[in-house]
Amino acid sequence: MKPVKVGICGLGTVGGGTFNVLMRNAEEIARRAGRRIVVEQIGARRENPACDTTGIQITNDIFAVATNPEIDIIVELIGGYETARDLVLTAIENGKHVVTANKALIAVHGNEIFAAAQNKNVMVAFEASVAGGIPIVKAIREGLSANRINWLAGIINGTGNYIMSEMREKGRAFDDVLAEAQELGYAEADPTFDVEGIDAAHKLTILASIAYGVPLQFEKAYTEGISKITTEDVQYAEELGYRIKHLGLTRRTPEGIELRVHPTLIPQAALLANVNGVMNAVMVDGDAVGQTLYYGSGAGAEPTASAVVADIIDVVRTLTADRDNRVPHLAFHPGQLSELPMLPMDDVVTGYYLRLQAVERPGVLAHVTRILGDKGINIEAIIQKQTCEAQVPVIMLTQRIAESVMNDAIREIEALPDILGEVIRIRVEHLTGC
8 A cells, every 4th residue: 555655844852753753663653554654755944863864855945845746744843833834724725634743833823724624625633732742632532522521620831840849849949940940951941931821821722622612712811820939839838738730721611611821729639739840741520431630741752752643643544534524623523613702810710829928917917808708708728927027928728719809809908008019819729520
């Protein structure tokens, strides 16, 4: 049988890993796919010394790969938004199937790309775009297809998880750990996407779409980073029986879908609380199966290549199937996507950890608790630290309340003359039930 010819665009960390896995495991891959898969051409700005590309066409024009009539599948591994979008749409227009690891591309331009692919009767596979080597897209889209997904929560950025783990285990400051993460290659020179939650929001947007069958809506995701988390917050959370994780969470409610990434206190006994270092994990709650957990390497050359190559194999297996008999891109058939709205953050209901600096004076705490009580906010726990200073830190845990109500309460508390600076607020989730 004629081999399937692949064109790889981008030969960096993931592209190099993908090439090496395809070459090293060629026989095993052919046995799984039912046909040989060969790398016909590579489009890259520079060679990768870790790859032996002897005998393979190499060009620095990636669009030449996308229009090469000999190629059946384009593997987009260049990253970024606009050039990647143009490359993928060019490949689709030329009748080629696409495999990508680009979460930003799918989260922002996925609706347009999937519509074009549907029109041209080609596939776009994107397992590697979320959580590296963890097959979470396939798990939700196929393995859990009998379920109504209630919610999912994940640690889906290894850099942020490494920072929070180091802060908890060694008492180190955020800036110190971030600098080390950059030296180790876990964080980019500009770490904004990682530490401010943008990378995780890209991934969460994709997971929410395949979980609930809604269009991709990255622009409606709420993102909050971890740069304001202090070692004191980490310590206080531990005293209260919690750990702080940079969590992506999406939940189906009668009013709409929550889509949010932010630092979160979760109970120490929770499985996600014990995912440390650069590892990723996603917990999914379905009505039939209950809770399932997916854990593994969320980045790296060969873990991500594992997912890329698996997508290539899936495409090869279904090359003869028409578009209506393939697994839909977003798990639900295009004409069956829901219009359930994304909830604004003001409407989200959750618990809260509050830390404030108060002047050491009788009655100050009473004023704070009165404001919370007037808003209907119940307090679960209070820690008031004794110091030799004229001001003391006060830490509170509240029960679940709408974000808009908590925002009003925080504004009133910050306006008190005996409260110094801003109130630090971290959301609390127990990850039990919907």
